[in-house]
Amino acid sequence: MSKNININVKHMTRIEGHGNIVVNASEGKVEKVEWQVPEAPRFFEAMVRGRKYDDIQTIVSRICGICSISHSLVAIKAVEDAMSIKVSEQTDKLRLLMHFSEQLQSHVLHVGYLVAPDLFGAPSVVPLVGVAPDAVKTIIGVHRVANQMSEILAGRVTHPITVIPGGFSKVPEEAQLRQLQDLLKAQVEPLLAIVDVVLSVAAGLPAFERDTEYVSLKRDGDYTFYHGDIASSDGPVKPVNEWESVANEHVVAQSTAKWAKWNRKSYMAGALARFNNNAEHLSPLGKAVADKFGLVKGCCNPFMNNVAQLAEAAHVVEKSIELIDELLADGVKPEEVKVTPKAGKGYAAVEAPRGILFHHYEFNKDGICQGANLCIPTNQNHANIQLDFEAFVPQFMDQGEDRLRQGLEMLVRAYDPCVSCSTHFLDVQFV
Amino acid sequence: MSMKKISKTGFGEFITHIINTDGNVYGVQAKTEAKGDRFAFGPLTSADDLRLDYDVTLSPPKKYLLPPKETLVKYEVGGGYESSICKCKSILIGVHPYDLVAIKQMDELFSQDEYDTHYMTRRRNTTIIACDVAKASPNVFASSMGTATVTDGYDILLTDIGGAYVAHAATEKGEALLTEAAPSAGDATEADIAARKAVQDKNDTGLNQHELKCGPADIPGLLEKGYDSPVWEEKAATCYSCGSCNLTCPTCYCFDVQDDVAWSLKEGARHRAWDGCLLENFANVAGDHNFRKKREARYRHRLYRKGSYIPKKLGGEIACVGCGRCVGACLPDIANPVAVYNQLLEETK
Amino acid sequence: MCECSCADKKDIYLPALATVSKQELLNDTEMYLHLQLDSGEPLGHAAGQFVEVSVAGLGEAPISVSSSPTQDGFELVVRNVGSVTNAIHNLKAGDKLGIRGPYGSGYGIDELKGKDLVFICGGIGLVPQRSLINYVIDNRGDFGAVTILQGTKDYTQRFFTDELARWDAMDDITMLETIDEAHPEWSGNVGVVTTLIPKIDIDLTQAAILVCGPPIMYKFVLITMKEKNVAKENIFVNLERRMKCGVGKCGHCQMNGQYVCQSGPVYRYSDLDNIPEAI
Amino acid sequence: MSKPRVAIFDFACCEGCQLQIVNFEEEILDLIGAVDVVEWREAMSEQSTEYDIAIIEGSITRPEDAEKLKTIRERASILIAIGACATIGGINKLKNNFDLDEVKEYVYGEDAKMPHLNTEMTMAVDEVVKVDYKIHGCPIDNQELAYAIRCLLMGKVPVIPDYPVCVECKSKENVCRWEYGEICIGPITRAGCGAKCPSASFRCFGCRGYIDNPNVDAARDVMEKHGLTAEDLKSKMVLFGSKQGPTI
Numbered sequence A: 001m002s003k004n005i006n007i008n009v010k011h012m013t014r015i016e017g018h019g020n021i022v023v024n025a026s027e028g029k030v031e032k033v034e035w036q037v038p039e040a041p042r043f044f045e046a047m048v049r050g051r052k053y054d055d056i057q058t059i060v061s062r063i064c065g066i067c068s069i070s071h072s073l074v075a076i077k078a079v080e081d082a083m084s085i086k087v088s089e090q091t092d093k094l095r096l097l098m099h100f101s102e103q104l105q106s107h108v109l110h111v112g113y114l115v116a117p118d119l120f121g122a123p124s125v126v127p128l129v130g131v132a133p134d135a136v137k138t139i140i141g142v143h144r145v146a147n148q149m150s151e152i153l154a155g156r157v158t159h160p161i162t163v164i165p166g167g168f169s170k171v172p173e174e175a176q177l178r179q180l181q182d183l184l185k186a187q188v189e190p191l192l193a194i195v196d197v198v199l200s201v202a203a204g205l206p207a208f209e210r211d212t213e214y215v216s217l218k219r220d221g222d223y224t225f226y227h228g229d230i231a232s233s234d235g236p237v238k239p240v241n242e243w244e245s246v247a248n249e250h251v252v253a254q255s256t257a258k259w260a261k262w263n264r265k266s267y268m269a270g271a272l273a274r275f276n277n278n279a280e281h282l283s284p285l286g287k288a289v290a291d292k293f294g295l296v297k298g299c300c301n302p303f304m305n306n307v308a309q310l311a312e313a314a315h316v317v318e319k320s321i322e323l324i325d326e327l328l329a330d331g332v333k334p335e336e337v338k339v340t341p342k343a344g345k346g347y348a349a350v351e352a353p354r355g356i357l358f359h360h361y362e363f364n365k366d367g368i369c370q371g372a373n374l375c376i377p378t379n380q381n382h383a384n385i386q387l388d389f390e391a392f393v394p395q396f397m398d399q400g401e402d403r404l405r406q407g408l409e410m411l412v413r414a415y416d417p418c419v420s421c422s423t424h425f426l427d428v429q430f431v
Numbered sequence B: 001m002s003m004k005k006i007s008k009t010g011f012g013e014f015i016t017h018i019i020n021t022d023g024n025v026y027g028v029q030a031k032t033e034a035k036g037d038r039f040a041f042g043p044l045t046s047a048d049d050l051r052l053d054y055d056v057t058l059s060p061p062k063k064y065l066l067p068p069k070e071t072l073v074k075y076e077v078g079g080g081y082e083s084s085i086c087k088c089k090s091i092l093i094g095v096h097p098y099d100l101v102a103i104k105q106m107d108e109l110f111s112q113d114e115y116d117t118h119y120m121t122r123r124r125n126t127t128i129i130a131c132d133v134a135k136a137s138p139n140v141f142a143s144s145m146g147t148a149t150v151t152d153g154y155d156i157l158l159t160d161i162g163g164a165y166v167a168h169a170a171t172e173k174g175e176a177l178l179t180e181a182a183p184s185a186g187d188a189t190e191a192d193i194a195a196r197k198a199v200q201d202k203n204d205t206g207l208n209q210h211e212l213k214c215g216p217a218d219i220p221g222l223l224e225k226g227y228d229s230p231v232w233e234e235k236a237a238t239c240y241s242c243g244s245c246n247l248t249c250p251t252c253y254c255f256d257v258q259d260d261v262a263w264s265l266k267e268g269a270r271h272r273a274w275d276g277c278l279l280e281n282f283a284n285v286a287g288d289h290n291f292r293k294k295r296e297a298r299y300r301h302r303l304y305r306k307g308s309y310i311p312k313k314l315g316g317e318i319a320c321v322g323c324g325r326c327v328g329a330c331l332p333d334i335a336n337p338v339a340v341y342n343q344l345l346e347e348t349k
Numbered sequence C: 001m002c003e004c005s006c007a008d009k010k011d012i013y014l015p016a017l018a019t020v021s022k023q024e025l026l027n028d029t030e031m032y033l034h035l036q037l038d039s040g041e042p043l044g045h046a047a048g049q050f051v052e053v054s055v056a057g058l059g060e061a062p063i064s065v066s067s068s069p070t071q072d073g074f075e076l077v078v079r080n081v082g083s084v085t086n087a088i089h090n091l092k093a094g095d096k097l098g099i100r101g102p103y104g105s106g107y108g109i110d111e112l113k114g115k116d117l118v119f120i121c122g123g124i125g126l127v128p129q130r131s132l133i134n135y136v137i138d139n140r141g142d143f144g145a146v147t148i149l150q151g152t153k154d155y156t157q158r159f160f161t162d163e164l165a166r167w168d169a170m171d172d173i174t175m176l177e178t179i180d181e182a183h184p185e186w187s188g189n190v191g192v193v194t195t196l197i198p199k200i201d202i203d204l205t206q207a208a209i210l211v212c213g214p215p216i217m218y219k220f221v222l223i224t225m226k227e228k229n230v231a232k233e234n235i236f237v238n239l240e241r242r243m244k245c246g247v248g249k250c251g252h253c254q255m256n257g258q259y260v261c262q263s264g265p266v267y268r269y270s271d272l273d274n275i276p277e278a279i
Numbered sequence D: 001m002s003k004p005r006v007a008i009f010d011f012a013c014c015e016g017c018q019l020q021i022v023n024f025e026e027e028i029l030d031l032i033g034a035v036d037v038v039e040w041r042e043a044m045s046e047q048s049t050e051y052d053i054a055i056i057e058g059s060i061t062r063p064e065d066a067e068k069l070k071t072i073r074e075r076a077s078i079l080i081a082i083g084a085c086a087t088i089g090g091i092n093k094l095k096n097n098f099d100l101d102e103v104k105e106y107v108y109g110e111d112a113k114m115p116h117l118n119t120e121m122t123m124a125v126d127e128v129v130k131v132d133y134k135i136h137g138c139p140i141d142n143q144e145l146a147y148a149i150r151c152l153l154m155g156k157v158p159v160i161p162d163y164p165v166c167v168e169c170k171s172k173e174n175v176c177r178w179e180y181g182e183i184c185i186g187p188i189t190r191a192g193c194g195a196k197c198p199s200a201s202f203r204c205f206g207c208r209g210y211i212d213n214p215n216v217d218a219a220r221d222v223m224e225k226h227g228l229t230a231e232d233l234k235s236k237m238v239l240f241g242s243k244q245g246p247t248i
């Protein structure tokens, strides 16, 4: 086996956005290992300046098509924080339900369409149709229901319309919620079928561990995606309005994207982080899924992030069914929303499917945005991916260039990076 | 045909019976809005949802006779064609008199010269339970147009006389439905009929938020002289060409026709969909030649269609029934036909 | 159960099938088709009428019938300007087309009988006129002198050249042709079609003038006719409009109160006096 | 005829439009039955340099992207721009309202001067290469894309609406947002979305670009009637409509 390795993956496929992998080794000595991000920078933080508070969610939703609900929700929460707006319990619950729809949609998409082909050794889901047609149809079925759920709550599948500062422009009809609940109940079985399919090929997940700090939202008694404080698996907890001192975004010479660090050189955000910090609050079905794979709190194999995503998918289905019961018990009514703009700063965090997401805005007295700072989960993970790479390459180098490359790609995909989210990536010319 | 009295409780049973026995029942229901209720026809599943006290619906009931999009023919690519005619029966509940007049006009227009089987089949399979207006809408001017009340065009007409409804069956279909669905309804008394007349008399003059300063019969004459009036350019200067006035109008029926195929590319269907003469490219032909390029030409065309062209096809009847929907739908507030006709009247004085 | 009596009414939107028996590209843009209805029935059109031609999956287009009612089958000439017309250009003999119609009023043959006829055609305007020209040739005794003026933009766009030559060769027809711009192959008249008008020696005021061409041509022809004192009653124009249904419902072809698909496309010019949108 | 080869490419965008292709769900099997998808980075690892139809998502913000786009244009016989970023520049063009150096500095602070941070004025695809068809929207309506692809397979020009959103809004029986004093720019925005936003009781913010001939006088007049200013209107129009070129 050759001791020279030269991996140069330009514009990695089956991830959202663009990323490059560069590995050079000669005579068994690793010379360069790099995770690079050549995504075109889009400057959202600069672009929102001068825009009115009620246009912010419309703009920042466009940061990412896959997590557009999370971006809208976190922006709305930050605006509400800045203007001291309290929302009703109904609004809170409907938003939660909408947020669940995105977790489900994104996780099923990621595990089913983007990761599964790796496990089956297929280049994409297209040939997978030939290999495992039933599995593909099941994945499609659950994905569609998740999308229908977004449509009912957000007004459409991608880039929500109904979320406005203070509440909802339009609330779903009770009949729609009832129908949705039936649909969700019918997804439990197919979802478990997907779990079993993944389980059957889970041996393909590399056994790789690296002790890591995990960061996510945390709230008492809740596997939270939406409320709570920022917590580290290393112990510290901070309120959301101090998120800038959690992310500590910084530029490092060797990296191509801003990095984040809190208590260590890097941390991981995402499903595995949420699981490691909150696993005891998973719903019974979520726990059952985790158990099937032997996923336990404290796991530090990044590849298990995909398993945590499956557990979360089960969790949100179960929780959504409960939440709809609660909503229907109280009755869903349109609520008129009145907002009086005022000057102020607003901070918010939510868990996007791929990890904790932070926004911060400043408004003048007319509600015109004066400045913004946004920090997305993929950015927070870049440093951690890099450190994983550095540990992974020496460990798996013997397997040859092809398998190593494949392993690295799978590792990146495991993080479910959403590079198009990149609000402020540095942009580097690659040689 | 008969004139019956249905108590308010009996009425609930009447509607429930219809919902339970007939397939497609559509009725006026409230659309809860932050600024108060608005109304629309929709599938009716409970008698409690029916709102006969409404002022006007957002869209006219034409959507059930000439759907926003309907299939005309199906075909095999390179092969034969097959008619696609919807033969389903339906019942519309709560149609107002002015909308009935509009439907009657459409019936005539779709059956004269060339008989449109698609529209006419739907129409003939539709039973109409109309109701007299209980509340004037903000823009109605049916009294000016002589369409505030009607004596035909419905199967059953309901009039709310306070404690009860008077139901007039005008067709055998209506008569049969009344007997079957409201078996307990007794004949209306003289007093009931007088109360009904009082409601109608009130509407004959009271549905008049915009007052036409001449009789509807004078409109074609006004238009004959007004073709070059400044009013067209004046009003159309702020016309968005958005077609809202066409789309909400019960007497607009222009349509576009388009083909689409299935993914197999082997079969497909030809649809017609609502169109509007105010839309910029309505009269475009190849070579980008537009026969009504200017906004004012399109704007004028609509009012001439209502007040001159269609009346010629209808034996004089004006094709504006005074529902006032276009008035409310027009954002720059220029669509009001009464304002135009009154201005023309002013100019000719 | 359906409560209507519509079962016995035919669907006006349902095309009948016709088969292409012959097809030929006349120049870069014009395709000639000879068709036969699959029912075996004649189309039953009058000169000047049109049909709605239907290509399944693409749509319909109103196309004038170019052949005389006296001929077997019927002929169309189609210029490829868009989706449907392009698809028609790809047809081969034996292919099927959908046909609805014939629609429209056509030329009022009875009113033209006994009159001298002057056909003024611009480009593809020849196509509908040809149905009447050939009808007149087949019923030559019914009509007076026949003059045909044909103007084409560009030499290469000329079509039906054999037929034009045949008409030219006829003793009882005067055939004059022009092209807008000079061309090495062309030795005839150069200039727009109105430049041919002074060359005809019949009394225009007594003739029926039949005009068909692009919108701009009407303007100039009508000015010339006015100068020549031709009464509006004696001028017949063939108009084009956007059409979707062909049967007076869809509203697209309407010019003022008239539905071109019903009362047109051929109009007596004097009837257009009250129709400001006509020309 | 063999199946046309389709390649899907993305530039600066949120990839939400590609997601709408994923959201075809089962219909994606129909799509791959009718065409050969030879490259689609977001969903597939397969890649190709040979294709007939190129589908482009995203706007052009860097010189190297413009070069890549030109290469794609040379290879494809039909080029379809999908989504607001590609058809009109979309939200990315908000940036063009600022001084670019200032924008960089705001986001990257001291590091803004690093050469690799090069960014240029955002351009819609047709500002760089010829575009044959545009599927508008942020995100696109996948049924409109499906329809357009079928039309192309049939050799037909897809009929994309050239009338305003109000047309579809009215047939949906919505209460006009202006009745709530919201600045809805539906009357000047190209329809085709099915009036999704007003149907969810939210003003149209113009993601499909303007119609060919919007009536600016009317817009001004309406603003006045509602006690609003031209600045208020501009502030809404700028969201997706900054420095917008023609939309068809």
Ligand SMILES: Cc1cc2nc3c(=O)[nH]c(=O)nc-3n(C[C@H](O)[C@H](O)[C@H](O)COP(=O)(O)OP(=O)(O)OC[C@H]3O[C@@H](n4cnc5c(N)ncnc54)[C@H](O)[C@@H]3O)c2cc1C
Residues within 6 Å of the ligand: B284, B285, B286, B287, B288, C050, C059, C060, C061, C062, C063, C064, C065, C077, C078, C079, C080, C081, C082, C083, C084, C085, C086, C124, C127, C128, C239, C240, C241, C242, C243, C244, C265, D157
């Ligand atoms: C009574 C009548 C007779 C005609 N006779 C002939 C003929 O003999 N030969 C011939 O080649 N053409 C004839 N035409 C013109 C022909 O109908 C149009 O060129 C054709 O409809 C264009 O259709 P398309 O699908 O190919 O083009 P499209 O792809 O639909 O459109 C191309 C352009 O044509 C415009 N257009 C769309 N529909 C129509 C329409 N119904 N009429 C006119 N323009 C339209 C569009 O706005 C667009 O600008 C006639 C038209 C009329 C009204």
Ligand code: SF4
Residues within 6 Å of the ligand: B245, B248, B249, B250, B251, B252, B306, B319, B320, B321, B322, B323, B324, B325, B326, B327, B337
């Ligand atoms: S023109 Fe206006 S008022 Fe008259 S019928 Fe139509 S929508 Fe109603």
Ligand code: SF4
Residues within 6 Å of the ligand: B238, B239, B240, B241, B242, B243, B244, B245, B246, B278, B299, B329, B330, B331, B332, B333, B334, B335
């Ligand atoms: S008149 Fe009013 S409603 Fe009608 S098209 Fe013009 S702006 Fe729209």
Ligand code: SF4
Residues within 6 Å of the ligand: B244, B331, D165, D166, D167, D169, D170, D174, D175, D176, D177, D178, D184, D185, D186, D187, D195, D198, D203, D204
């Ligand atoms: S809500 Fe917007 S799109 Fe709808 S009618 Fe009003 S202005 Fe037009």
